[in-house]
Amino acid sequence: MNRAARRAAAARMQGRRTGYLHRILAARTSGAMPIHGVHHVAVEHVRGCAIFSGQGCSCTPNLTVAGPNGVIVIDEHGIGRKMAKQ
Numbered sequence: 001m002n003r004a005a006r007r008a009a010a011a012r013m014q015g016r017r018t019g020y021l022h023r024i025l026a027a028r029t030s031g032a033m034p035i036h037g038v039h040h041v042a043v044e045h046v047r048g049c050a051i052f053s054g055q056g057c058s059c060t061p062n063l064t065v066a067g068p069n070g071v072i073v074i075d076e077h078g079i080g081r082k083m084a085k086q
Contacts, residue, residue: 004050004058019057026078027065033080037068 020043027033042064045051050058063074071083 003048004053004055007048007058020061020063023063023074023076023078027072027074027080030078030080032072032074032078033065034067034069039065039067041065 024033024041028035033039042062044062044064045057046059046061048059049061050056060076065072065074065080069082072080073083074080
C-alpha cells in the first residue's frame, strides 16, 4: 500500500472524507456560495495526492472560491468563511 492509499485509509478510519466535491456541494447547499455569477474555485492538492498520478484525490485539499461577492475559503466540513478584501 503506497502513501496516498495509507492516508486515504487513515482518513476513512477517522471519519474524514477525502477529495473535495462533497465540500463544494455542502457550501452551495448551506448558502456559503451565492447562486448567481461566475465562481473560480482553486483546489490546492498536497504533494503526495494520488490525483497527480491519474487516480482519484486522496487528500483533503485547500479550497478557495473567488466570486462576485469576494473570496471564500471552504473548510474540511464544507463550511465557507469569507475572507477580508485585500
